[in-house]
Amino acid sequence: MTESATPRGRPRDPRVDRTVRQAVRDALAETGYAGLTVDAIAARAGVGKAAIYRRFGSKAELAFAAAVHDIDVTAPPDTGSLVGDLYALARIVQARAANPVAREVIPALVAELGRNPALAEQFRGRFLDIERADFTEICARAVRRGELPGPVRPDIAHLMLAGPHFAALYAFHVPVDDALLLDFARAAASALKTLAVSP
Amino acid sequence: MTESATPRGRPRDPRVDRTVRQAVRDALAETGYAGLTVDAIAARAGVGKAAIYRRFGSKAELAFAAAVHDIDVTAPPDTGSLVGDLYALARIVQARAANPVAREVIPALVAELGRNPALAEQFRGRFLDIERADFTEICARAVRRGELPGPVRPDIAHLMLAGPHFAALYAFHVPVDDALLLDFARAAASALKTLAVSP
Numbered sequence: 050m051t052e053s054a055t056p057r058g059r060p061r062d063p064r065v066d067r068t069v070r071q072a073v074r075d076a077l078a079e080t081g082y083a084g085l086t087v088d089a090i091a092a093r094a095g096v097g098k099a100a101i102y103r104r105f106g107s108k109a110e111l112a113f114a115a116a117v118h119d120i121d122v123t124a125p126p127d128t129g130s131l132v133g134d135l136y137a138l139a140r141i142v143q144a145r146a147a148n149p150v151a152r153e154v155i156p157a158l159v160a161e162l163g164r165n166p167a168l169a170e171q172f173r174g175r176f177l178d179i180e181r182a183d184f185t186e187i188c189a190r191a192v193r194r195g196e197l198p199g200p201v202r203p204d205i206a207h208l209m210l211a212g213p214h215f216a217a218l219y220a221f222h223v224p225v226d227d228a229l230l231l232d233f234a235r236a237a238a239s240a241l242k243t244l245a246v247s248p
Numbered sequence: 249m250t251e252s253a254t255p256r257g258r259p260r261d262p263r264v265d266r267t268v269r270q271a272v273r274d275a276l277a278e279t280g281y282a283g284l285t286v287d288a289i290a291a292r293a294g295v296g297k298a299a300i301y302r303r304f305g306s307k308a309e310l311a312f313a314a315a316v317h318d319i320d321v322t323a324p325p326d327t328g329s330l331v332g333d334l335y336a337l338a339r340i341v342q343a344r345a346a347n348p349v350a351r352e353v354i355p356a357l358v359a360e361l362g363r364n365p366a367l368a369e370q371f372r373g374r375f376l377d378i379e380r381a382d383f384t385e386i387c388a389r390a391v392r393r394g395e396l397p398g399p400v401r402p403d404i405a406h407l408m409l410a411g412p413h414f415a416a417l418y419a420f421h422v423p424v425d426d427a428l429l430l431d432f433a434r435a436a437a438s439a440l441k442t443l444a445v446s447p
């Protein structure tokens with residue numbers, strides 16, 4: 050999925066996108082999330098603040114887009130089994146979501162989404178729908194393999210893997226290692242088998 | 249489980265606890281979370297700010313303890329089946345966690361926990377361990393009924409139900425109705441069966 054328009058539908062210059070994102074990553078490395086300001090990013094990237102606000106609804110979304118969630122990610126690999134596909138996806142998510150910047154940025158973004166329904170809607174369209182499409186693909190493969198009797202609603206399938214993972218990382222602070230990621234994948238595969246609708 | 253000592257081990261007056269909690273609930277109803285201050289709570293409750301800080305590590309924890317999570321909650325009812333017990337618990341959690349105050353307070357608290365490891369440790373001891381004990385009890389019942397071959401680590405069992413529920417409410421904004429709560433319970437029961445360790 051590519052991203053060729055702002056939330057308001059205006060075309061965007063991908064070079065400016067890349068420059069802004071790199072500026073955010075550099076600033077995060079130097080000052081951390083607490084020291085991040087839109088003014089400083091604009092100065093560092095050599096663009097106006099308006100160019101940044103056209104792209105991102107808040108400081109938290111800016112940091113999330115630049116440092117955590119690459120919106121150009123491709124579909125997860127086909128490993129040959131439902132558990133394998135879910136485990137591969139959980140490892141990709143862990144690499145993005147468990148680093149110190151993500152641990153600071155994601156809870157801040159979630160708190161902002163709760164206060165700002167327009168930002169939540171934008172977040173859904175730009176990031177969440179991409180993640181949910183991965184689950185549509187993984188479930189479709191499992192149906193073709195005969196591992197699932199039918200599809201699962203993608204937003205619910207997404208919750209079955211991402212919910213425990215997200216809660217472990219950010220809310221309940223359970224240490225996440227590869228063994229636990231495999232448990233998440235095995236548990237999510239069982240959950241999907243229970244929730245799948247027969248055709 | 250009762251709460252008879254501060255995190256530092258000092259005895260506390262339960263009447264002051266109740267007065268402070270009521271003051272927080274009244275203030276939240278009047279001014280919302282954004283207008284809540286420790287000064288205003290202290291004045292309303294007729295206690296010093298120190299009495300509040302002895303009890304609560306932050307504004308978010310204060311609001312959470314008063315308005316969301318009753319720490320004197322009792323064990324969930326035995327409904328006669330693992331799915332039934334998980335569904336009953338999910339409905340109790342939904343009543344606490346899906347109201348507008350909780351939707352504002354909980355993401356704010358989670359963001360604070362990420363910034364403040366000491367607060368996270370206190371939160372674990374005061375709230376999370378109580379929730380995890382519910383899962384120890386529910387899994388023990390399921391083992392006695394022959395529905396599980398053995399126990400599941402309580403922190404992981406907790407993630408299997410609370411993770412999707414928490415992520416739906418606060419992070420990914422999936423509407424949660426009774427049908428989805430039942431799906432969460434059915435999915436968590438399957439997950440627990442997959443993760444349970446044979447004796």
